[in-house]
Amino acid sequence: MKKILFSALTIALLGGVTSCSDDNPVDPEVPQGEEIVKTGILQANETWTANNIYVLDGRVVVNDGVTLTIEPGTIIKAEDGQGSNASTLIVDRGGKLIANGTAEKPIIFTSVNDDIKVGQKESTLNIEDAGQWGGVIVLGNAPISVAAADGIDYIEGLPGGLSYGEYGGNNPTDNSGSLKYVSIRFSGVALEQDAEIQGLTLGGVGSGTTIENIEIFSNKDDGIEWFGGTVNVKNVVIYGQEDDGLDIDQAYSGTIDNALVIQTANSGSAFEIDGPEGNATGSFTIKNVTVNMGNFEGKFVADFRDGAMGRLENIYVYNVNATGSTVNINDELSVGNFNGDKLTLGKWxxxxxxxxxxxxxxxxxxxxTPMLAKFTSNATSVTAGQQTVGANTSVFDWTFAKTKSAF
Incomplete structure (x- = not known):
């Protein structure tokens, strides 16, 4: 494909269809268009169409008051880059991302090193290729729990002094847009030391936002991390993350429903749950989750830290290694919340x-721990394949992970 810089001029479409192998066909109904480079702050509404490939060159920001609409089947690639200049899509507070794919035509975020073409769904990179670019960051005006009196923070990893990057506020129903059938692949570049970007970062995102049918495939850090907020998320696949699968911070108080976390050799905990950082509190619900621990040593199924609070119910866990793979309560505050029913483990x-x-x-x-009775009253030992709880994995048949026989 020819690479051009975006302009206001009409993009002429190219005729013909690129040939490819039968196992990764090009959709013949999608004409091959251009490769359009995006950079900087989007100051007006835009629509990205499936006939083109869009290339993120550095930080691309959906500004306050701006809506970016991405059509089903669109492929977005990100240029190489390290540190704070890593290519990343950031939806600032007050901006909106409308990225509604379908099972047949998912929206795919990937790397420029991936030779996937318009109309295709399968990438040419592998699960080991994490950290090619930044990731997707959505920032909203919903409540978060931080030390700042105004309840506003600055998302980790971005350099200071920018006109964007703040998140949090007092609007629990804030709307940052809609993400459906979105696959985020090979992301997780570190913006600074110990501050890698998650596949999907949700900072203060409100319940007016729709997030469902999301795949994170190969990320250098966490699969998805919630920094406070109230957004509800359902139907999530996390595979090949190199830190935690589902990570909760700053008193996130929404619901995560129906998720599959598949651990690999470089993964951290399947769940990492941190408590509030300020006076504000909130309680999340995670339910209907299947965790494949991969039989790797020393990986926590869950790690509850810093006064964690919330509820995890209908959780199925298998392939647990006998060495060091536990549900771990990491500090006295979290123990207090566990004993006081602020941190509850439903049916496992x-x-x-x-x-x-x-x-x-x-x-x-x-x-x-001596708190066994409280745990085992709701947890049971089962034979693999005989579980009655966990995720409905049939809804994940559209994912790249499924084509790789990850589940």
Whole structure:
């Protein structure tokens, strides 16, 4: 494809269809268009169409008051770049992203090193290729729990002094747009030391926002991280993240419903749950989740930290390694919340590894805990494939992970 800089001129479409292998066909109904480079702050509404490939060159920001609409089937690639200049799509507070794909035509975010073409759905990179670009960041005006008295923070990793990057506020029903059938692949460049971007970062995103049918495939950091906010998210696949699968901070108080987390050798915890950082509190719900721990040593199923509070229910966990893979409560504040029913574990079904018992799978600071009765009253040991809880994985058949036989 020819690469051009975006302009106000009409983009002439190119005729013909690019040939490819039968197992990754080009949709013949989608004409091959141009490769359009985007950079900087979008100051007016835009629509990105499926006949073109859009290339993020550095930070691309959907400004306050601006709506970016992305058509079903559109492919967005990101240029290489390290540090704070890593290519990233950022939706600032007051901006909106309308990215509504379909199961047949998902919207795909990937790297310029991926040779995927217009009309295709399968990437040419592998699960080990995480960290090619930044990721997708959505920032809103919903409440967060931070030390600042005004309840507003600045998203980690971005350099200071920018006109964008703040998140949080007092509007729990804030609307940052809609994301449906979106696949985010090979992301997670570190913007600064110990501040990699998640596949999808949600900072203070409100419940007026729609987020459903999301795939994170190969990310250098977490799959999805919630920094406060109230947005509800459903139907999520996380595969190949190199830190945590689902990560919650700053008193996120929405619901995550129907998720599949597939651990790989470089993954961290399937769940990392942190408590509030300020006086504001909130309580999330995570329900109907299947976790494949991959039989890797020393990986927490869940790590509750810093006064974690919320509820996890209908969780199915299998392929648990007998060495160090536990549900871990990491600090006294979280223990207090657990004992006081501010942190609750509803029905869990776990395939217990050989040589272990269910009682071995709850730890406090990595050590076996005396709080077993409270855990085992809602947790049961099951045989693989005989579970009655967990995710409905049939809704994930559209994903790239499915084509890779990840589940």
């Amino acid at each position: 079904e776990i395939v217990v590894p050989t040589g272990k018992t269910l009682e071995n799978l709850l730890t406090f600071k990595g050590e076996t």
